[in-house]
Amino acid sequence: MKKTIMTVDDSASVRLMVKFTLAELGFEIIEAVDGRDALRKIEKKPVHMLITDINMPELDGISLVKKVREIPACKFIPIIMLTTESQEEKKREGKKAGATGWIVKPFRPDQLVAVVRKVMG
Amino acid sequence: MSVSAITETTQYLTFKLGDEVFAIEISKVREVLDFTAITKVPRTPDFMRGVINLRGNVVPVVDMRLKFGMTKTENTVNTCIIIVEISLDGDTTVLGALADSVQEVIELEPDKIEPAPRIGTRLRTDFIKGMGKRDDNFIIILEIDKVFSVDELSLVRDAGDVPAPGGEGPSGT
Amino acid sequence: MNEEYDKLIETFREETYELLSELETSLFELEKDPHNGDAVSSIFRAFHSIKGAGGMFGFDEVSRFTHDIETVYDLVRGEKILPDKSLVDLSFAACDLIREMVTSPNEVQAQKKKADELLASLRQLFPEITEAKKTGKSALRGAGDLVLPAARLRAYRIRFRPAPDIFATGTNPALLLRELCGLGQCSVIAHSDSIPDLNGMDPELCYTSWDVILTTEQDMDAIRDIFIFVEDTAELIIEMIDDGESAVDSADYKKLGEILVEKRDITPKDLQKVLGGRKRLGEMLIDEGLVQPESIQAALIEQEQVRQIREGRLKKEVISNIRVSSEKLDKLVNLVGELVTVQARLSRHALYTDDPELGSIAEEVERLTAELRDNTMNIRMLPIGTTFSRFRRLVRDLSTDLGKEVEMVTEGGDTELDKTVIERLGDPLVHLIRNCIDHGIEPPQDRESLGKPRKGMVRLSATHSGANVLIEIEDDGAGLDAGAIRARAAQRGLVATDAELADGEIFSLILAPGFSTAEHITNISGRGVGLDVVKKAADSLRGEISIRSEKGKGTIIILSLPLTLAIIEGLLIRIGEEHFVLPLSAVEECVELIGGDSHGRHIANVRGRIVPYIRLREQFAIGGSAPEIEQIVIVRNETARVGFVVDTVIGENQTVIKTLGRVYKGLEGISGATILGDGTVALILDVSKLIRIVEEGEVSGQAIQ
Known part of the structure; x- marks a missing residue:
């Protein structure tokens, strides 16, 4: 069975890029446009990994991480945040909330692959 | 080392000290240089004139006149240094012999050579290999290895105390 | 794939158009009110997003162009620049250009030109941009980043103790270890000693820590990068245990105990305690319960792995070094x-x-x-240690033969000396050490009765001292008997019976040819070859020997040897027409001698200190008269400062040492000659010998008077 990775971003282009890049590695990609959308979808069907933006209109990334960790099936899944250089503080907050790591935007597909390999094996 | 040792015709280089003509076997001679600057080595006998630079090597020069009890060799256009290769304690050593002038290379048959007379040459007989005769002139053939033997040159060691023959010793303290 | 790509670009385009129209709205607001902070923020954010997206989707020109504009708005946001009409005008132009770039990416050349023009006018308006330019660096090394391999194999010891709640962040430590193993040859040892028993165990916590010994060509940063997401919560210690280049003369690495102490697995005290036993250290430590078996295992693996990498390097060194005759x-x-x-x-x-x-x-x-x-x-320089090691065997064999107990201590084995000096030093040292053991060290029972330890000591050391190397051979044996030496020397006619001699001078007599005080001839020494060979060897190396001894306490023989035999730094001086060279290493300073000798004494006052001097013109009987102002070259002798008066100090000179040859053998005070730039020969002075000659001359002179 394919492992599922959820990409959460209000930018369709970022979601698409994540989707196209990771599909090639053999993952099934589920998209969500913001935190609330993501949470609703995960509660219905748990995922194996989460890649989420931090600044989103409905339910920001950090709150999303906290909520996801409360879902028993997702307690130990890798969660990667998409940050920008100017968000050093967010990295720490995210880590405290239970995120596994981060990727700094803008990133290239190969950087994304490196991080996913790192946390998914 | 007697004249009987000389059994075949040999070439000699002749040179002059004052009026006298001396000869060294040509096989011992490496080259002849014009007079050049000699650096005196302190605390050595006067006949040891010092050292010269021979193409990067430091070579001692012996003043033959002083060595043979004459006055010091003066620097003239004819003054030259005969570079000889001698055997010191079994090691080959290069030395310079300061002479008033170099004459020529001659060939002497053994029968033209007589033993050195015991007296009358003013030189120690063991320095003389024989007396050659040429055009009614006598040539003193030197036993150069003896002249430049360790014993002869090692006067250096005591130079501080003992004045060298034929010259005043360097003043000590 | 292409379809997907097109879709991706189309999405990016739409998003950019959206961002641009939002941007333009904000720009209108800013034009109306230059102090509208919200407008500034949203303009900044929009440019930032466009820049980021441009970078992600291959619109590098968009990204590059937007970067400087973003910087300007960052400055505006920080109230360092007040926005004015020209900025707003430029910003609108920028929006148009970005739109154009995104719409028709094939005309990038023309766009680039426009972009450069716009940026030029922007920089003209706001010179601050150049200063404010930040260089952002990705926090994470992407797989595509070029990582230059260090090309050398290095060994690291990594201790990784994750925070117990590491699982709660979705991190799998096993993956990190696997990633680490991808860097090179890796040995992983898990420490399970912190795992509590089942009752007390929280299955959601991580109790394990790991020791990893990694041999890799990567540098420390590459290792650290692996732990980037956990490094602030985990305990992570990365240490280089072999840097891959420092010279090793054997593949051996630290001892087990050292590794454990270094890693704080055990205390040095515990180590001491256990080392008294007879079993293998590892077993003993475990038996004593001082350390976990895993720690021992980790240390043993570390030993093995470093040994391997060093062995490899030793092999490589054989190739990287070449033997030259x-x-x-x-x-x-x-x-x-x-x-x-x-x-x-x-x-x-x-x-x-x-x-x-x-x-x-x-x-x-x-x-x-x-x-x-x-x-x-x-x-030509080699460490003297190679010579030292061959003496260990000598000491062992000799002491067994003579029924003595001797321990050999060496110091300064890495002191480097000219190859020739080392080669010619071997035999004299053998002689001196033989002498120490044969005549110096007493038999064990004698030593005990004297209250000395049974075991005698022979110390061999080498140290640098200026341009010389001092080699000391010390023993704690019987010492020299000045009276006996004197008597013997007098008997042999080496010294007058009534001569006044200092102890040092008496001791030096043992170096005279044929001297021996040993009452019975042993198998080892006393074969008619005395210490005079040592003296000869030292002379031939332009070295000096001094002897200090105390009866009953021991003897020290000090060989002082020049570092090199071929070329030295010299100081060129002139007296009359003669040139001489003094070894620069001996020279302390040059001063003028004004007013000549006072009261006929050869003593100068140099800044209030008395410096005796030697007139080289007199010493060397050089004719002519001295100039009005002479120079004193002050050298440091073993004990004092002594001056040499010369006409002129010419200067430093690279001095190629030429020997004076057999003819001048035995000449004292001159150590050789050198050829000067004009082709003439200058003599090199042996400063300490000259001083001694003058001292002796003065002493004997006074005695006569």
């Missing part, structure tokens, strides 16, 4: 010597020729020659 090396040194001489001629010629070009060439040649000389000399 000493003959070739000697030839090279001779050639360098000749070059130095020719260079001196060149420099001299350049000095007297009014040609700046020639002057600078001469200087360059001088610099290169000096460098070549130093490098060549360096090739």
Whole structure:
């Protein structure tokens, strides 16, 4: 069975890029446009990994991480945040909330692959 | 080392000290240089004139006149240094012999050579290999290895105390 | 795939158009009110997003162009720049250009030109941009980033103790370890000693820590990068245990105990405690319960892995070093010597020729020659330790033969000396050590009755002292009996019975040919070959020997040898027409001698201190008269400062040492000769011998008077 990775971003282009890049590695990609959308979808069907933006209109990334960790099936899944250089503080907050790591935007597909390999094996 | 040792015709280089003509076997001679600057080595006998630079090597020069009890060799256009290769304690050593002038290379048959007379040459007989005769002139053939033997040159060691023959010793303290 | 790509680009385009129209709205607001902070923020954010997206989707030109505009708005946001109409105008133009870039990416050349023009006018308006430019660096090394391999294998010890709640962040430590193993040869040892028993265990926590010994060509940063997401919560210690290049003379690595102490697995005290036992250290530590078996295992693996990498390096070193015959090396040194001489001629010629070009060439040649000389000399330098090690066997065999107990201690084995010096030093040292053990060290029972430890000590040490190396051979044996030596020497006619001698002078008599005080001839020494061979060897190396001894306590023999035999730094001086060279290493300073000798005494006052001096003109019987102002070259002797009065100090001189040859053997005070730039020969002075000659002369002179 394919492992599922959820990409959460209000930018369709970022979601698409994540989707196209990771599909090639053999993952099934589920998209969500913001935190609330993501949470609703995960509660219905748990995922194996989460890649989420931090600044989103409905339910920001950090709150999303906290909520996801409360879902028993997702307690130990890798969660990667998409940050920008100017968000050093967010990295720490995210880590405290239970995120596994981060990727700094803008990133290239190969950087994304490196991080996913790192946390998914 | 007697004249009987000389059994075949040999070439000699002749040179002059004052009026006298001396000869060294040509096989011992490496080259002849014009007079050049000699650096005196302190605390050595006067006949040891010092050292010269021979193409990067430091070579001692012996003043033959002083060595043979004459006055010091003066620097003239004819003054030259005969570079000889001698055997010191079994090691080959290069030395310079300061002479008033170099004459020529001659060939002497053994029968033209007589033993050195015991007296009358003013030189120690063991320095003389024989007396050659040429055009009614006598040539003193030197036993150069003896002249430049360790014993002869090692006067250096005591130079501080003992004045060298034929010259005043360097003043000590 | 292409379809997907098109879709991706189309999405990016739409998003950019959206961002641009939002941006334009905000720009209108800013135009109306230059102090509208919200407008500034949203403009900044929009440009930032466009820049980021441009970078992600291959619109590098968009990204590059937007970067500077973003910087300007960052400054505006920070109220460092007040927005005005020209900025707003430029911003609108920028929006148009970005739109154009996104819409028709094929016309990138023309767009680039426009972009450069716009940026130029922007920079003209706001010179601050250039200063404010930040260089952002990705926090994470992407797989595509070029990581230059260090090319050398290095060994690291990594201790990784994750925070217990590491699982709660979705991190799998096993993956990190696997990633680590991908860097090179890796040994992983898990420490399970912190795992509590089942009752007390929280399955959601991580109790394990790991020791990893990694051999890799990667650098420490590459290792750290693996732990980037956990490094602030985990305990992570990365240490380089082998840097891959420092010279090793054997593949052996630290002892087990050392590793454990270094890693704080055990305390040095515990180590001491256990080392008294007889079993293997590892077993004993575990038996004593001082350390977990895993720690021992980790340390043993570390030993093994470093040993492997070093073995590999040793093998490689065989290839990277080449053996050169000493003959070739000697030839090279001779050639360098000749070059130095020719260079001196060149420099001299350049000095007297009014040609700046020639002057600078001469200087360059001088610099290169000096460098070549130093490098060549360096090739000839070898550590003396190789010689030392062969004496261990000698000491062992000798002491067994003589029924003595002797321990040999060596110090300074890494002191480097000229190859020739080391080669010629072997035999004299054998002699001296034999002498120590044969005549110096007493039999064990004698030592005990004297209240000394049964075991005698022979210490061999080498230290640098200026341009010399001091080699000391010390024993804690019977010491020298000055009376016996004196009597013996007098008997042999080496010294007058009534001569006044200092202890040092008496001791030096043992170096005289044929001298021996040993009452019975042993198998070892006393074969008619005395310490005079040592003296001869030292002389031939331009070295000196001094002896200190205390009866009953022991003897120290000190050999002082020059570092190199071929070329030294010299100080060129002139007296009359004669030139001499003093070894620069001995020279402390040069001062003027004004007013000549006072009361006929050869003593100068140098800044309030008394310095006795030697008139070289007198010593060397050089004719002519001294100039009005003479120079004193002050050298440091073993004990005091002594001056040498000369006419002129010319300057420093690279001095290629030539021996004076057999003819001048035994000449004291002159250690050799050198050839100067003008082709003449200058003599090299043996400063300490000269001083001694004068001292002895004065002492005996006074005695006569």
